[in-house]
Amino acid sequence: MGKLAELTFWTATFAGGMRLATPLIFASLGETIAQRAGVLNIGLEGFMIIGALTSLYVTVESGIAVGLLAGALAGAALALLMVLLCVRLNANQVVVGFGLTILGVGLTGYIFRLTTPLGGERRQVNILGEIHIPGLSDIPFLGEAFLSNSWMTWLALGLVPIVWWLAQRTVFGLEVRAVGEDPDAAFARGVNVIRVRSIATLLSGLMAGLGGAAITTGLVGVFEPAITAGRGFIALIVIIMVRWSAWGVAVGSFAFGLADALGTNLRNIVSDSVPTEALQMIPFFVALVILVIGARRARMPKSLGFNYVPDR
Amino acid sequence: MSSDANPGIANEARAGDAGVGSGSISQARAAHGIGGPGPDHDNDGYAAALAFEGLGVSRAFGATQALDRVDFDLRPGEIHALVGENGAGKSTLAKIVAGTLRADSGTLRLFGEAYSPRRRSDGSAAGVAHVRQQLSLVRGLTVAQNIELGRPRRPGTTARRPWPRVFNASEARAEVERLAAELDLSVPADRIVDDLPLAVRQQAEILISLAWGARLLILDEPSSALGPLETEALITLCLRLRDEGTPIIYISHRLPELAELADRLTVLRQGRVVTAGTDVAAADLRRIAELMVGDISLLEVRRPDLELGEVRLEADGLLLAAEHGPGLRDVSLSVRAGEIVGVVGVAGNGQEELAGVLTGQLRPDAGVVRIDGTEVTGSPGAAIGAGVALLPEDRTAGLAADFTLAENLIARRVADAPFARLGVRLRAAVRRHARALAERFDVRPPEPALRAGSLSGGNQQKLMAAREMERDPAVLVAAGPTKGLDPHAGRAIRDRCFETAGRGGAVVIISADLDEVAELAQRVVVLSGGRVTDRFGVEEMTSARLGAVMAGLAWDPSGEAGRSPAGSGAPGATP
Numbered sequence: 001m002g003k004l005a006e007l008t009f010w011t012a013t014f015a016g017g018m019r020l021a022t023p024l025i026f027a028s029l030g031e032t033i034a035q036r037a038g039v040l041n042i043g044l045e046g047f048m049i050i051g052a053l054t055s056l057y058v059t060v061e062s063g064i065a066v067g068l069l070a071g072a073l074a075g076a077a078l079a080l081l082m083v084l085l086c087v088r089l090n091a092n093q094v095v096v097g098f099g100l101t102i103l104g105v106g107l108t109g110y111i112f113r114l115t116t117p118l119g120g121e122r123r124q125v126n127i128l129g130e131i132h133i134p135g136l137s138d139i140p141f142l143g144e145a146f147l148s149n150s151w152m153t154w155l156a157l158g159l160v161p162i163v164w165w166l167a168q169r170t171v172f173g174l175e176v177r178a179v180g181e182d183p184d185a186a187f188a189r190g191v192n193v194i195r196v197r198s199i200a201t202l203l204s205g206l207m208a209g210l211g212g213a214a215i216t217t218g219l220v221g222v223f224e225p226a227i228t229a230g231r232g233f234i235a236l237i238v239i240i241m242v243r244w245s246a247w248g249v250a251v252g253s254f255a256f257g258l259a260d261a262l263g264t265n266l267r268n269i270v271s272d273s274v275p276t277e278a279l280q281m282i283p284f285f286v287a288l289v290i291l292v293i294g295a296r297r298a299r300m301p302k303s304l305g306f307n308y309v310p311d312r
Numbered sequence: 313m314s315s316d317a318n319p320g321i322a323n324e325a326r327a328g329d330a331g332v333g334s335g336s337i338s339q340a341r342a343a344h345g346i347g348g349p350g351p352d353h354d355n356d357g358y359a360a361a362l363a364f365e366g367l368g369v370s371r372a373f374g375a376t377q378a379l380d381r382v383d384f385d386l387r388p389g390e391i392h393a394l395v396g397e398n399g400a401g402k403s404t405l406a407k408i409v410a411g412t413l414r415a416d417s418g419t420l421r422l423f424g425e426a427y428s429p430r431r432r433s434d435g436s437a438a439g440v441a442h443v444r445q446q447l448s449l450v451r452g453l454t455v456a457q458n459i460e461l462g463r464p465r466r467p468g469t470t471a472r473r474p475w476p477r478v479f480n481a482s483e484a485r486a487e488v489e490r491l492a493a494e495l496d497l498s499v500p501a502d503r504i505v506d507d508l509p510l511a512v513r514q515q516a517e518i519l520i521s522l523a524w525g526a527r528l529l530i531l532d533e534p535s536s537a538l539g540p541l542e543t544e545a546l547i548t549l550c551l552r553l554r555d556e557g558t559p560i561i562y563i564s565h566r567l568p569e570l571a572e573l574a575d576r577l578t579v580l581r582q583g584r585v586v587t588a589g590t591d592v593a594a595a596d597l598r599r600i601a602e603l604m605v606g607d608i609s610l611l612e613v614r615r616p617d618l619e620l621g622e623v624r625l626e627a628d629g630l631l632l633a634a635e636h637g638p639g640l641r642d643v644s645l646s647v648r649a650g651e652i653v654g655v656v657g658v659a660g661n662g663q664e665e666l667a668g669v670l671t672g673q674l675r676p677d678a679g680v681v682r683i684d685g686t687e688v689t690g691s692p693g694a695a696i697g698a699g700v701a702l703l704p705e706d707r708t709a710g711l712a713a714d715f716t717l718a719e720n721l722i723a724r725r726v727a728d729a730p731f732a733r734l735g736v737r738l739r740a741a742v743r744r745h746a747r748a749l750a751e752r753f754d755v756r757p758p759e760p761a762l763r764a765g766s767l768s769g770g771n772q773q774k775l776m777a778a779r780e781m782e783r784d785p786a787v788l789v790a791a792g793p794t795k796g797l798d799p800h801a802g803r804a805i806r807d808r809c810f811e812t813a814g815r816g817g818a819v820v821i822i823s824a825d826l827d828e829v830a831e832l833a834q835r836v837v838v839l840s841g842g843r844v845t846d847r848f849g850v851e852e853m854t855s856a857r858l859g860a861v862m863a864g865l866a867w868d869p870s871g872e873a874g875r876s877p878a879g880s881g882a883p884g885a886t887p
Contacts, residue, residue: 169481170476171461172475175462181453182450185450189449
């Protein structure tokens with residue numbers, strides 16, 4: 001137990017938190033846009049896992065750049081289905097979201113089984129290494145914990161101000177908020193509600209796909225069934241917790257990443273006295289507590305989850 | 313639409329630095345030859361350059377002819393009032409001018425050019441702004457954000473705008489502030505719309521439509537939810553806009569207000585023009601009020617002889633504050649067995665609240681409601697127990713659309729014999745009851761297993777009537793019971809009302825449809841501004857009297873037509 005007092009333990013845990021936050025940042029940033037536009041995509045888990053598998057398999061064949069793009073596009077393809085069903089045909093968003101989760105998890109598990117002979121080799125890629133920034137990465141603790149990231153993490157962090165800018169400083173951002181708050185009024189003002197919601201949903205799919213890719217191609221290097229392990233749902237919680245704010249998403253994702261890393265690292269220390277499963281529960285426990293406290297104050301977009309049906 | 317015909321103040325501001333775009337509305341318009349200095353009506357000179365002209369405009373919704381060959385024109389620099397009862401076709405005409413609806417036939421011209429908008433955005437691109445009763449600003453955003461949201465492209469520009477377009481908050485704010493200063497309004501640019509009072513939201517919407525380059529304004533019942541001071545401010549604003557060259561189509565039924573504001577006036581009744589473009593200064597408002605209401609044909613009534621009995625419904629000193637509208641301000645009413653009382657008035661003057669309070673659904677702030685001497689104030693359970701029945705105006709509130717006919721018909725007594733035993737529903741009994749009742753009340757088709765929502769409007773109303781009137785109610789409150797029904801279904805519902813009264817029920821008909829009230833009621837009560845402003849027997853119900861009291865003019869039986877009692881002389885109101 002003495003290890004808990006050592007700095008190296010905490011440095012490693014915080015650095016792990018940054019790594020584990022990466023998929024969450026991608027997924028929740030995209031979902032923030034969709035939810036602000038009034039589209040509740042609870043199928044995030046399905047989007048992520050399809051992105052995870054596609055990205056890994058394509059990376060094996062064509063390299064990481066194409067692989068990541070393929071992961072994002074796989075997410076977008078699923079989002080296209082969601083646009084068709086929910087935004088265009090007014091299907092219930094919750095039902096479709098659950099359906100897409102099951103579809104994603106089931107389909108990827110099936111493809112994995114088809115492509116992996118029993119007892120045979122799994123497809124594997126080298127995971128991304130950290131980028132060493134001379135000077136900065138060497139700062140004790142701070143540099144080692146926060147500034148020694150893979151470029152995937154830097155990419156996720158780089159998207160945060162972009163999404164913030166899009167939401168807060170552009171007319172598109174205004175339109176997104178308008179169609180999520182009051183689609184009827186937005187329509188009366190001349191906003192193309194269906195188009196804005198479609199774009200927002202596609203962006204969410206694109207980024208959820210990237211989030212999935214960040215898990216397999218970025219963190220683990222292999223795919224296995226159900227590898228997303230509920231991160232799609234955690235991302236949904238992050239959004240509620242930070243109340244649909246892009247900067248908040250970075251912070252909230254890190255909090256969950258940290259809880260996750262803590263669970264993993266504690267395992268090495270206290271595995272004799274505490275069952276591993278209990279430690280793996282930590283992020284979900286944190287999520288539950290935050291949800292109970294945070295959701296009470298949450299002011300969600302007024303038309304979140306409601307489809308827009310024009311009058312005539 | 314050529315670009316120089318509609319410069320739009322907004323576009324100047326966006327064209328570069330704010331200093332360049334500081335031209336006033338009047339300058340912007342004068343520079344392009346739009347509008348005149350004021351209501352200087354010289355018919356000859358304007359013939360070629362009307363701001364708007366519609367000829368033979370018709371529009372039907374299903375079997376209802378909402379507009380029937382209507383001619384309407386608007387001169388530059390005038391306020392033309394469009395008046396009429398609810399359902400006269402005013403809003404339909406406004407929507408056609410705005411491009412929201414398309415006319416079935418007729419031709420439109422806008423500022424001398426052929427005008428055939430296919431959708432709302434065509435109208436706003438051509439410079440027609442439609443400020444509706446339910447305002448269309450997005451409530452979660454600020455005024456400055458709303459000015460940019462959905463802003464049409466500069467007319468004549470075909471180049472695509474970049475995506476994403478940067479929202480320049482300080483420019484938008486400056487634009488709102490500059491226009492607000494120019495129009496002498498206090499519209500805060502950075503407040504969330506939801507936090508603003510209704511009057512300010514309305515001003516903000518007018519301001520934004522001007523920023524978007526509106527050169528013709530349609531205001532649909534703009535004063536209906538405003539207080540007297542706010543209405544004065546609105547009138548001042550309208551006159552100012554008119555004088556600076558923006559013609560306005562002003563829809564209202566409040567004649568005193570129109571006397572202050574409008575230059576000309578057109579009366580619609582049942583989709584037809586009754587008087588076209590009368591000069592308001594020379595008009596007799598009482599005559600106008602009479603025209604609005606039209607002829608009430610008492611001749612067709614075949615009212616059965618009803619015998620009056622004891623007082624069954626008694627309401628005394630009802631007081632209720634409402635969030636919108638006037639609520640109820642000291643309303644008293646008593647209805648005897650076998651009596652049908654009609655409550656008339658323009659919608660939004662306390663009718664909904666009255667129906668709610670009389671049936672126990674709403675608890676008044678003061679006053680009592682008694683049925684057969686038992687107090688039922690504010691208690692739906694007690695009211696139903698005492699035998700109250702309600703036909704609400706909104707049928708979706710009176711029926712469960714997704715439930716079957718049979719289920720709807722036992723909604724009042726689900727757990728009672730013979731429909732249930734020991735908590736288990738007896739399906740056969742429910743079905744038998746439904747079929748018998750549906751046949752008796754002529755619900756078509758009388759199919760117990762059908763979803764209530766799949767019936768036509770008239771049959772839904774009959775279904776609701778069947779449930780409510782099945783067991784002779786002590787008191788029946790019916791709000792607009794035949795609204796939107798075809799004559800046959802309407803006839804059936806009216807007969808049911810007579811039947812209820814004939815069996816000793818007290819009936820209250822709350823309606824804006826005067827023909828309906830004239831046919832059903834023996835006594836008429838006028839509700840205006842939450843007060844009972846007049847009471848009389850149906851035989852004294854004349855168009856003149858009703859029109860006057862409903863339009864807010866004092867009724868003076870001597871017939872001397874006094875002008876606007878509320879007039880307080882805004883500048884330039886009555887030239």
